[in-house]
Amino acid sequence: MDNARRTAVKVLNEILQKGAFSNIVLGKELNRSNLNDKDRALATEIVYGTLKYKYTIDTMLNYFIKSDLEKMDIDILNILRISFYQMVYLDKIPEFAIVNEAVELAKRNSIKGSRLVNGVLRNYLRNKDVDYAKNIKSNMEVLSFKYSFPKWMVKLFINQYGSECSERILGGLNMVPGxxxxxxxxxxxxxxxxxxxxxxxxxxxxxxxxxxxxxxxxxxxxxxxxxxxxxxxxxQDESAMMVAPSMDLQEEITVLDLCSAPGGKTCHIAEIMNNTGEVFAFDIHASKLPLIKENAKRLGINNVNYDVLDATRYEMKYKEKADRVLIDVPCSGLGIIRKKPEIKWNKNTNDTKELVEIQRKIMVNASKYVKPGGKLIYSTCTLNKDENEENIKWFIKNHSEFDMESLYFGEAENIIYHKEGCMTILPDKYMDGFFIAKMVKRR
Structure with missing residues (x-):
């Protein structure tokens, strides 16, 4: 018989040990389970909540477990994590029920493990008033504990946005997306x-x-x-919804979307063009093209061509072919953590540095596909300025045939309009963190 908490532990093991994507592995486990709707909702709540608050939960666990958490049995560790999440962040489940469920779950692993789980959880219940942050000195560590983000990520945001804006970003990234x-x-x-x-x-x-x-x-x-x-x-998230309107689309033009899957922006482009002209939807993975086609078919779109393309490699046949080229480049995803909280734990500073090189290769190739007078639109779902503003500055400096064009969608408290013309969307209850820049090629 399946159990919501057992399912949650299994999913967390896949995400935290093997780097699986939360939405994919959770969806698979729920589909193969016999959980009712209520238990499916509980398993989903526990998985996303535990991922969201893992740093804070682990800090609390370290108070009661003196050994290295990373050396613990992964099942036992994740049983403790989900139990702490329920006791600290949920108020709808009685504490005795959380302890009993955790101990029974741990017994399937080992008697020794179940004793550890029982001891740690009961110790926590006896010591709820512990100040876990009392030894934290720096503002960066305070924000890491309060919002449950890895220190390197908080440090990055503080360095790039300042302390006040960073706290707003961290709070926005922890909001539950609608x-x-x-x-x-x-x-x-x-x-x-x-x-x-x-x-x-x-x-x-x-x-x-x-x-x-x-x-x-x-x-x-x-x-x-x-x-x-x-x-x-x-x-479609409203931040992503802003990309196609930023492209100054017209009917009967030619548009290349170099990183198209799953096709939300491609389809929006085609809709704005009223099914006229030509839209080319490319992706490096052939397996993702059917998903784009499926979306387009459902939406009644018939002006899209589909093909496999590695955007980091130049294709001569597309030289100056397009009036508009969109590059929604692969990125660190730091703007969509509210939807994919595992990004907190499966990214590091080296990943972002490698991504910048890929992004710049794509920009250089994409620029060659733009007709004189045409426009290149660059977008990401990250808030890392190295992948955003710094990339744009680098590109304009090295490609004098392009000029920045300003973007403006009206005043909004979560939109930063940069003096160069690009824009950053800060995450909040309604919108993901996002970045968009538009450049025009001189005639």
Missing amino acids: ITVRVNNLKIDYEEAWKQLEQNGYDIEEGKICPEAIVITKGRNIEDNPLFVDGLITV
Whole structure:
């Protein structure tokens, strides 16, 4: 018989030991389980909550366990982690039930392990008032403990944004993301989509910035929504929704999207172009192209060509072919931690340095595909300035045929408009952290 906590431990083992993606491995485990809806929701809550607060939980565990946590049996360690998450951050589960469930789960591993779990959890319950942060001195360590982020990441944000803005970023990245959908104007207008969503029992509100955005605050699974099934709406974060409108798209032009999968921005581009002209959707992985095609088919899009392309390698046949080239480059993903909290634990500073080299190769190649008078749009879902502003400064310095063009979507408290013309979107309840820059090629 499956159990929500057993499932959560199994999923966490895959993520933290093998680098699996939370959404993929959790989805697989839930689909093969016999959990009811309530237990599926609990397993999901425990997995994402434990990942979100792992640094703080481990700091607390270190108070009660003097040995190196990383040398512990991974099952026992993750049983303790999920138990601490439930006791510290959830108030809907009785503490005695959390302890009993944890001990029973640990018994499947070993009697010795179950005794350790029982001892640690009961010790915690007797010592709830411990000040775990009393020996923390620096502001960086205070923020690491408070928001549960690795020290290197907090240090990066403080160095790049300052302490006050960094705390806002950390808080935003810990917020629980809602579901935002984009109305497909090829099939339905905004008012009609709004009306039908309400008729289908969804609680909704307008998006913050984009005129096509609707935020779903309550309602059944979006994939069961008839508007989604019929391609009248599609799920897309509002930050990502800002990319296509920033491209100054027109009908009958040619657009290359070099890093297209899963195709949200590709489809938005095609919608704005009213199914005219040509959109080329590329990805380095052939296995991802069917997902882009599936999305486009559902949305009624038929002006997209699909092909495999390594964006880091120049393809002569696309030289000066496009009026617009979009490069939504591979990045560290530091802006989407609210959706993928494992990014906190599976990235490091070396990863970001390697990514900068890849991003610059893609920029150089992409620039050659832009027609004179055409535009190159660069976007990431990270907040690391080395991958964002610094890359743009480097590119403009070394490619004098390009000029920056300013972006503006109106005033919003979470948008930073840089003097160079690019923009950073800070994460909050509604939007992921994001970066967009637009450059025009001289005629």
